[in-house]
Amino acid sequence: MKKHSKYAILGLRALQRAAEKVAEDARRNNYKIPIWKNGQIEFEIPADITQQKNTHGTKKPGKLS
Numbered sequence: 001m002k003k004h005s006k007y008a009i010l011g012l013r014a015l016q017r018a019a020e021k022v023a024e025d026a027r028r029n030n031y032k033i034p035i036w037k038n039g040q041i042e043f044e045i046p047a048d049i050t051q052q053k054n055t056h057g058t059k060k061p062g063k064l065s
Contacts, residue, residue, distance in 0.1 A: 023046040026033050032043035 022033065025031070026046055030045065032045055034041050035044050035046075036042075
């Protein structure tokens with residue numbers, strides 16, 4: 001794997017962890033967070049975040065693909 005794509009994946013995972021933490025705090029404290037929808041900003045209390053699956057339809061946490 002190339003260095004730049006390894007670091008891109010690590011950065012993406014860090015952003016995903018941060019987004020999960022913000023959503024969790026918003027749910028816990030009943031905060032609304034801004035979300036871009038249909039060409040405008042809407043404020044919502046986030047629902048549970050679902051995990052993305054790989055191309056085979058199975059979850060593989062912790063693996064770089």
